[in-house]
Amino acid sequence: MQERQGLLDVIKERIIIGDGAMATQLYGMGVPVGVCYEELCVSKSEVVASVHRSYVEAGAMLLETNTFGAHRAGLARYGLEGQVEEINGAAVRLARQEARDGVYVAGTIGAITGAKRQLAPPIDLTNAYAEQAMALLNEGPDAILLETFLDLAELRLALQVVRKLTDKPVIAQLALLDLAVTRDGEPVQDAFRILFDEGADVIGLNCRFGPADMQRVLQGIEIPKHAALSVYPNAGLLSMTDGHYAYPSEPEYFAAAALDFRELGVRIIGGCCGTTPAHVAAMAHAVGNLPPIEIKHRQKAESAIVVRSSAMRAVLEKNAGEMEASQEPIHEKVLHTHTVIVELDPPKDLNATAFLEGAKALQSAGADAVTLADNSLAMIRMSNMALGALMKQQGVEPLLHISCRDRNLIGQQSHLMGLHALGISQILVVTGDPSRFGDLPGATSVFDVSSFDMIKMIKQLNQGTGFSGKTMDVPSTFVVGAAFNPHVRHFDKAIKRLERKVEAGADFIMTQPIYDPRFFAVLRDATKHLPVPLFVGIMPLLSQRNAEFLHNEVPGIFLTDDVRERMALHKGARAREEGIAIAQELLDAAIEQFKGIYLITPLLRYEMTAQLTSYVKAKTSPQ
Template identity: 40%
Template sequence: MSTFLERLKSDILVADGAMGTLLYAYGLDTCHESYNLTHPEQVTAIHRAYIEAGADVIQTNTYGAQRFRLKNYGLEDQVAQINKAGAELARRVAGDKTFVLGTIGGFRSQRQCDLTMDQILEQTLEQVTALLETQVLDGLLFETYYDIDELTQVLQAVRPLTDLPIVTNVSLHEAGITADGKPIVEALSRLVMLGADVVGLNCHLGPYHMIQSLKQVPLFAQSYLAVYPNASQLAIDGESSQFQFSQNAAYFGKSAELLVAEGARLIGGCCGTTPEHIRAIRRAVKGLKPIERKVVTPLIPEADFVQRVRRTDTLVDKVKKDITIIAELDPPKHLDVEKFTEAVKAIDQKDIAAITLADNSLSNTRICNLSLATLLKEEVKTPFLLHLTCRDHNLIGLQSRLMGMDLLGFNHLLAVTGDPTKMGDFPGATSVYDVTSFKLLGLIKQLNQGQSYSGASLRRQTDFTVAAAFNPNVKNLSRSIRLIEKKVAAGADYFMTQPIFESHIIEELADVTKDVDQPFFVGIMPITSYNNAVFLHNEVPGIQLSEEFLAQLEAVKDDREACQKVALDESKRLIDTALKHFKGIYLITPFLRYDLTLELIDYIQEQTQA
């Protein structure tokens, strides 16, 4: 039997289709890869069905058989067993007439992945090692890689380990453009140079957009082209309310002819495809031979890109020069905004750098901060700094909201993951968390480059300056420098801390951050009463008030004015400590008690003018 690459040199090879689609049809909807051990008969039946439909190449049922994904099912210690079983099952059905590729899926897909690149490489190599140890494979297939950097580093790590052919398939959000906004031809060319024997596309897009994408890709002298389209776009069945792909096998076959005309030599299917799709491909390519020459159609450029002039009056610019104050207000939980508006206008008179509006803090439902900022924009001269939580928005909503903020001129942001919904007033609500604050920071920076999350052009840049939140109320603050560095790497321009109630924490924060270039705004929240202090001290994780301060409050707890004076004096003492080390003060208004915020603003301004 000729080798896999020998066959590709002279023939069009038909690959298999989706594994998960058919496993779902069998009623198996948990960890697909674990079925190599628990339901081997169903896995082999699917392999057999694709071979009978005409597949020359099948892939192992190991796409997600990495420690990171298997951990979701408590199977992280069975990486080797699951991968080896997947390879052996495929070979048993394939015999010596069908090629078997060991499949490895990308980590950094549309879902959040917090693994470092070193961890990704370690887990990928663990999986690859298990697959190679079986010695039953004809090649390796790396598929569904949205992050080109991840795929190139994986290829560089794996290429020295084996002489087997390596197939690398990239996934796109937009036809012809990678997630970092580059033409797909650049990514595929890079993979060829790094030793990939077959390069191509799979998943997310259907045949039409993959044909359009391949039009810009030349025939490579050292590598062949592969393509595994999805069956179609997903649709919702009106009766069952289930997501379904189109039953379009005939269309798939016609598309296969066009893919061959663009240079594809390995053609299979991804999500939604079945043996019927593969049978249609087999019929369509019967008698066809690979093309030897091709006219490349360059990617049509986007409309002229508008380069924005960057602002020079950001909070970062201000705080690096002078003492800078920002003050936070929580939007109301009701539609009576009179007191809230009164508070905003009173703070606006104090000539501070920004008024910051929280975004459903503590998961309590409040009026949308963007709506309030828009309502008051013409009446208030102080810029608004808007919090944006990942909890309440999927990726579509996040980018949509960010584009809207930019159009409305709200360019100061705080990116936060957000407290889980079970903490708030609607504990049954769903926390979205498509991304955490780290990826949100990166998304905002990508928009500042004029690129959508999908890689498509926005036709002009956004102009955001973005803060990251930081909680210094931890047991070992010195260890937090790694978290700070990660947020800086993700794109944080500056930091806003959680409220601090002890001077020694401010001192420690100054020491820990002395080598950090990004400015810090130190959070100060005045206590409103003795009961408020007791609650914070005993029920809010990470917050500790000094015993001396608590005793002072308790001594005057029945005298409202005396209690308030003790509390404000403590806030002023904390401000004095903060101003010795930091130029940024972040005043957090409790319960719309803006009178306390006004007094502290006056105090800071008096101290800095003295």
């Protein structure tokens, strides 16, 4: 019996037609969204087998196993993390069962992080990829297909893991959010070269875009010599009609696209989301019997990204110079003089007059920046972006909090782009209190990313790269702060967490309010190794009731017994005077250890923090 040709030998001689979408077909057969489609390989194997069969009958020569999310992290969403071997093994056997002579089977592994940059709980990606790869390889697929990877770094990791386990062909496919770069900022041309150099036998693209955009990507880059290309485009953009998901691209369009892909040197052409056996049949009819065309290796032109990066550096230097001339950033100013940030909460209604009067009063008292929370405690307040713009008009320097809670990544980048346009460059990234504890408990907490990731992504924006990896014409110039709560049971762990924020790119730190004067020295010793300045928090108290509320009900605030007892002795105006006196004593201790002071205004009583700002400036100004 003659031994069958290997997949890599076949693609030298003819175009290989891949299959189309598995999930689209299963959804069309009545399998609801929310079901673990990969588990159907075990519980409803005939349904999955019928999809494979339909693609073979349409002319597919390469079947993908129904294992896109059959890694430990994906299966854990359904409580199936213990069935990695069973599901992946069953999937290969099903595909093999339906593969006729001349049809190959690729064991499919999808990206684990997907749209999320960080998984909760975290997972060991190396072990997860190795576990799934071994489960697939044990059943003898003809190749391994790594698909829908948004980040080059993760695809490289998966490729390295698989390459150590097998010498079978490996197809490595990126999914792009931007036509020029991967989500982690690597130009596609360079990403392809890296993947090929590290052992991918076939490199390509799948998902996210339709045929036209994938053709634009391939037309604009140099392909590594001797590399084979694959493409699995979507059937256009997803839409919902009459309650059903649908994609617009017709099979005839894919037939024409397949001819164009062949002209670009592509060897494997299949379909991703929205494609059906009809799309595969159209492509098979168009190019299935045609020999491949050698890739036209274009001379590498000077990369537009490199040129743009050079321009970005010039703009960045210009912006930095303008910022320095107009307002020295607080994280630099605090290195040579005592610097005061004062927090003033935005109003809960539509009247901003008192707030703006307060902001102006604080500036007159000597505040170096006025910081505005972003719906703190999940309570609805006026947009700090709008108020920050009004403050800029009055000559008051704003420092805006940005919460991870209220905006998805689209909204977050849009918000930051708006801040950049307004000339607001100083920000504090916070996680944000859960919505269910606020005044609209039915609202959704988004939390697309953690505060660590948000800091990294903002610093990436400063390098001229958007959250999706898209190159921006102008880089931002954000100075990014991070919050720190020292009032925790395990202080050493809190310091480790703070170190991670600094590693992520934080330029300065702002702490929760501190009410123990002895603690400033402790905090100084614990953070003196950090390369960024700390602004220590102090908030004057209004009354005994205010003190007890903060101590007992507000997360991250702890009052000493001495402070609570002193506030209990006074009422009305006298209590506020005592609150000022306590705050001044705390400031005396803080100034000895730190140059950065962060005053928090209680309930819009800005006259109190204005008085304390003046106190700091008087105590620290040269005599």
